[in-house]
Amino acid sequence: MLGALILVPAVSALVVALVGRARPEWTRLVAVVSSVATLAVAVRMLAEFDPGSAAFQFVEHRAWIAQWGISWHLGVDGISLFLVVLTALLFPLVIVGVDPHHDERRYLAWMLLLEAGVMGSFLSLDLFLFFVMFEIVLVPMYFLIGGWGYGERIYAATKFFIFTMAGSALMLVGIVATVVLARDEVGAVTFSLPELQRAAEFSVAEGRWLFASFALAFAVKVPLVPLHTWLPDAHTQAPTGGSVILAGVLLKMGTYGLLRFAIGLFPEAARWASPLFFTLAVVGIVYGAIAATMQRDLKRLVAYSSVAHLGFIVLGTFALTTQAVSGAVIQMVNHGVSTGALFLLVGMISDRRHTREIDALRGLQHVAPVFAGTFTVVMLSSIGVPGLNGFVGEFLVLIGSFGPARWWTVVATTGVVLAALYLLWAYQRVFHGEPDEANRGFAEMTWREGALMSVFVAIIVATGVYPAPMLDRMRPSVDALIARVAGG
Amino acid sequence: MDVGTFAAPAVQWWALSPLLALAGTALAILVVGALTPPWRAGLLPLATATGAGAAATLAALQWTTAVASPTTLVGGALAWDPYAVLVTVLVSGSVVLGSLALSDWLWRERAETPEAHALLLTAAIGAIVMANATDLVVTFLGLETLSLSLYVLAAMNRRRTESQEAGLKYFILGGVASAFFLYGVALTYGVAGTTRLGAISGELGMSIGVPRNDVLLLVGVAMVLVGLAFKASLVPFHSWAPDVYHGAPTPITGFMASAGKAAAVATLVRVMLVAYPSRADDWRPVLWAVGALTLLGGAVLAIVQVDVKRMLAYSSIGHAGFMLVGLEAAGHRGAFAEDAGAAAVAGYLAIYALLVLGTFAAVALVVGEGDAATTVDVFQGLGRRSPWLASALTVLLLAQAGVPLTSGFVAKFGVVRAAVDAGSYWLAGVAMLSAVVAAYLYLRLVVAMWLRDAAGPAVAVPPASRVVLVVCVAATLGIGIVPGWFLDLLADVASFAS
């Protein structure tokens, strides 16, 4: 079943790329059908998921490169479950809801390939397979930004590619070193995460070096300040669909990787390094928010808000308490939904007005109240107003981090003030006031857009009001992780 | 004088059959080509490819025998072990693909001639002899055969002064490097009393702990190393490579980067591991430093180029650095590391040969008549003009950048794994960082092809080049996605007869 989550989009990407040339009218249909099919598989997985188990479920294990102890090893647990579902959900929405404007066939093919890669990253239980997926994602994203982006798109795409690749370059060395150093304890050369977690023991120094090599890769992906500067450029120049996916799921590969691999494999080193990560996370929260406040480009602002939000996730991840980690995981999903939705809305603005300059926009609420209302809900979710999804994760992260990282948490909490500041200020400048001539013709939300956004709003409200189904399913896995880290 | 006691060494004809096939084809082409009226188009490359293909097949057929019983040929002058078989197949295969690419180039440049194909074949003979020789004198002769063929091939396009400039530069510097190599052979000979690799190792093995002859020997090792490093274009012995790659006819550049580089690196591996393993502690740090310099130098210099062929030349230098990472790993004592390192280098050679042949075949088509327009700009909009060609080139470039699910990643992973296994973390780290820098250069080409629009005619892809591209791309993806069979081959490759 999990294999289908990767292979269906991958194969349809090929189909779209190859068949689409002959039958261009089919490309969109194929893309939509396959992404929806992937979603269906994900939903079925969600339905059959055993909420009581901490173990990996639906495990798929096939030999791939037996010579190197590498296998096609997939599985899902409470930590990855909702990230997989989120991925499966965002892609069809983006494919249906966002118009690439040109070269649709290639765009869709890259999108589907991207989906396969992201899925693979979240599902892999084999270090090598994970690295492959983690890296392969760069290619479609690179083309999406470079091919369908705005302005300085090639600079942004290149920066994204090189920066992220630079981060993960040393991770490959780290992965191999992990496997080699664990060879004797495990009894074989294997890249299997469960095997390594079960048996591998590293000396303190080894563990810390290896942790560093993993953590650097993920820190770039997250991104943690001061490794974040690829993000505003990539987000700003990416096409709307690319931004949504980038913010929605790609960044989560970093935080997920930290949790699953860096912490999961090297708990001692993670505890040792946690003050550094607390500091970087908190700096990210405040710094990202301040930088967001001063942006003139709406998309850039949202991009910097991601830096701040991801800071919360990292804080929670390294606090290593049940609440904080659960909060971090749920916040990964929430941020994907809220920021994804924000990017969609900004994309709609940009499609209508051909600018994202805050100064060029005025009084949109006057001419497009429904649009503004939707924006408000999403914005409030991003600010972290209780009752909406953003709050649940943020609150859990903070309350869980307060114990192990008291003063960092206090500073992080001030981030909520800043979040309100930059978003409301931007909202005020864009939506409030009398619309001027240029903005008077701003079109109200169409039915298609409304349907698209209503999915997001529904998730935002549902998660905020009743997060228990999600929390219940992640609990065993989070507890197991905490127990492992505490015991190690 | 008693001359009657001479016993000629036994000749293993079956094992030599690949070389004979190559030589026979070369001579046949020359003789028939000189005596008959002009051939029909395509027959020359077809004959060359057939001959080289036969050589490759003959070698491949002997794989299992070589694995089972690595041996030496003709009184111990040539090795016939898995490594040798691999190099033979690899070089002969490069000739097959190279001659196909070359035939399209020759047609376009209106320069068809049997000599060019014959020189490809002799170069292959030189490469194979050089890499498989178990006697340093034979190595030297193989090296010269390869080099002389390549000098001429590089200078072949007489309509273009750059081609001749490349040939002359290559020639003069190559002569100096040969002299260095030969001096090293002489000094080794002086200490060991023999030029047979195995015997050298034996002599030196006996003299371990007897440091008295170390200076002469070590300087000998150094000079052998310098000579081979030059051929493999390692920094700082690389300076000829960009100019020659740039100036030479594009398919020849591909051949030099594949067969030429493979032979040089394979020779380095064999000489270092078979003749001088006892001095590994002395030469390994040098390989470390040269490897790091090569990796970084290749990458850093590549990204500032505007000419695609130069760019790829520097990238080829960087790839040689990756190969050195594997060799450095093999230089660590410990059976596992040695096997992994040598095998990783072999894998890298094979994979890179396919990548670079395909890449230059594609580049040869794009740069147009006279190899004139070789700047990055020429590639703009290729994705729209010739999507298939651009797609193939993109796959090959991304593979060179080491993107997963391509053979390039398997190659890089192999050497990094060997290095880590041997404890060379830092060199592995430098290698990965240089790969990041180098990625920028491949991206520049990709950007030009796909993300920038420029009007222009579609680039025609003649059948021969099409075959080359299909084979290279298929191998790239095949090895990249399902590397198991390839690694199975490599598992047996690291055994050397002496």
Place this chain on the structure above:
Amino acid sequence: MIDLAWLVPLLPLVGVAVLVPLGRRLGDPRAGWLATAMVAGAFAVTVAIWLEMLGLPAEERAHVVRMFDWIVVGDLRVEAALLVDQLSVVMALFVTGIGALIHLYATGYMHGDARYPKFFLYLNLFVFSMLMLVLGENLLVTFLGWEGVGTCSYLLISFWHERASAAVAGKKAFVTNRIGDVGVMTAMFLAFSSVGSLSYAELGHAAHAGELAGSTATAIALLAFLGACGKSAQLPLHLWLPDAMEGPTPVSALIHAATMVTAGVFLMTRLNPVLAASHDWAPTLVAVVGAGTALFAATIAVAQHDIKRVLAYSTISQLGYMFLAVGSGAYVAAIFHMVTHAFFKALLFLGSGSVIHGMHHEQDMRRMGALRAAMPVTAGTFIVGWLAIAGVPPFAGFWSKDEILLYVHAKSPVLWAVGLVTALLTAYYMTRQVVLVFFGEPRWTSRAADHGAHGDAAPHESPASMLAPLVVLAGLSIVGGAMQLPFSKDLHFLEHWLEPVVEAGEASISGTWAYAHKWLLLAVAVVVAAVGIAGAVVVYGARRARAVEPRILEEAWRYDAAAARLVGGPGAAAFRGVAWFDATVVDGVVNGVAWLVRDAGAAIRRVQTGYVRTYALIVGAGAVLVLAWFLARGMA
């Protein structure tokens, strides 16, 4: 009935749920009626609950109505549950009651507004949030409401967002409130880490049982107080409330006078066991801040010209009074004053709204005067409100204010003096307002020309839907004091009712000098009120003395301007600095590395001269280095 308490917040929520999709179809005025009906329904349910509780013995009145597990992770267990006890039912009663009245008023006031349905949507959402706030079983549910009311406040203040000032004011309110929210959140974290629960019951129990260390309790209480300062506009976070008057007047009445701004007082009352377990200086700090705010805002109110701004500063001042009470342990008095204040301040705001409505959106009192003839009902009810706030017996405000002063005197005569001065000023500025608006000669004729285009220039009385709430509130302002009359212990209805909730924190004053002399204090208060009224009449009515309206008071001690300068000057500069740092330094380093690599390449590239002899030199040099290495190894 108590088990149906979830109906109370649900009804307004239903209103929201209906108005979101159908609001525009329902339109003006049916959307308003629907919203009003929902709140009125909630009121009815609350009354039923209250009546049922009345029938129960005091110790059985508190109920927890559990709905579902909201956030349950590890040992953190937060339920979506309502705590229906004496305190929350009082709060719910006046929230729904006054809420219903103001909804009704708004159906008239907002008539004709383009976004009429949306207004009621927000208003219903506000009532829902406010009810969650007061009914929450734990800090987090309260916080849900707390943030909800803040959000609605933001939405409603900037309701007429086309006015730049309204848009700015809304944002300012939200952000300032958020500063306080940091305090509430941190208080929650601290409470959870020390008690392991966010439930009021367990928190109170822990504090009561002494399981809460004094310093922890102090920290929790003061952090919560920081939140309260934000929500209830206390120093130094008060500056959003005067600007919040940019919202429609019903909003000012409901949110920024009667209900939301009192949430801080409610929270402190809820947490009275924690405050009681704190170090002694913690309540004193609360009292001092409250007294300071009360006096500070009262001085400003003296010099304001905008009819609503006077009331806004008055609200801040009265809220300060309530915190003064909280800090003095007079929780009952605080709640008492909160309720009576809700009556008369809502009345005053609605009255001022009626005036503004009748004056065609004129808000400057200098252009009013002698309106009692044009709008008699408004004038009459407004005067009732004035008397109530000025502390004239037997109006509601008198009793509650007196109760507070009594407790304050027991705590500290200095604070009592401050309270008294505030009372004097309150009487003074409220009289000034009444005189300026309803008496004297009309000063609005000068504006008639401006309104000529619209035709009807003369002030007019408001419609019945607006007047009815005025009348009801006026009635409540008159009789509200009956909840808690000082004459006899038996007449302390509110105190008896609330006793189980506040017993941990309520100060006992029996036996103090103040208690012994409470009639004297009462008399002093009456005299002070009379002096204040008389002074204002002398200055503004009889014009016997020049008005003292120093510019610094008119500009609110320039606190706002200073804050704006700080935020706009160094603050903005710092933000710009960070943005500059990010774009230049951080990104500069990244691009710098790229440039460095490229420059290195460009530099090394120059070695590749194209001369074959240079190449030979390079090769030779490399060879010499390698040779030298090996030679050295051999020699060694």
Place this chain on the structure above:
Amino acid sequence: MPVFGVAVTASWYLVVAALLFGVGLFGVMVRRNPLVMLMCVELMLNAVNLTFITLASRLADVAGRTTVLFVMVVAAAEVTVGLAIVVAIMRQRSSVDADDLSALRG
């Protein structure tokens, strides 16, 4: 057969060879005429030949001498090819300055 009390040992020849190699290397780096550069390469090869012969004599081994014969063949072939390239170049340009062939650089 020491004369003047000094025996000519192998080292002497080896030193001469080393110096010859150095001179040849220097010549390649400073001369601009490709033909002369080629001659300098020949000097280097001769240095190696001398080394081979000296060591062969010392070792009383024939391999070194045989090798020198092969080297001579290589030298001959190299010169042939080198001169052919020079001739080809000379057909297109008049000067034989290696420095003039510097279009490829960077």
Place this chain on the structure above:
Amino acid sequence: MELAVFVCAAAMVLVGAAGVITRSNPVHAALSLVLTLFGVAVMFVAQGAYFVAAVQVIVYAGAIVVLFLFVIMLLGVDRAEDVRTEPLTAQRPLALVVALGAAAVLVAAVVDGAAAVRDRAGSAPDAASGDADVVEIARSVFGDYVVAFEVTSILLVVAVVGTVLMTRRRLGTGAGR
């Protein structure tokens, strides 16, 4: 005697080499090369390598230098190269450093290491006999080095083919057109 021969030969070798790198006229350089080649041949003889010495004179001094002179004359490039000036800054000093460095390292190596070369000169069969020399070489060439010998044949083919390819008037044979 031996010393005298060595000194003379060494002088020929080094003076000739110096001539090659200093004479501005390529013809003179080629003639200097002959001097060196003769000097080397003398050294070969001094060490008993008569056959090789003969080949050295015939092939090297005879054939190769003549080829050089032939090409020089053919191309008419016997004009003097300006060796006084050096267009590349610092080329000469750096070259000197490099060349001296290389020579120094090599001299150091051979001086330090030559003693290590096993001296079997006395133990071998009479190396002074010219016949023995030739026979030994023949055995070696067709025995141990038969592969090398065969490779040289390929090498010579390359030289021929290469020369043909480089010097033919027309670029292609026009095959297939």
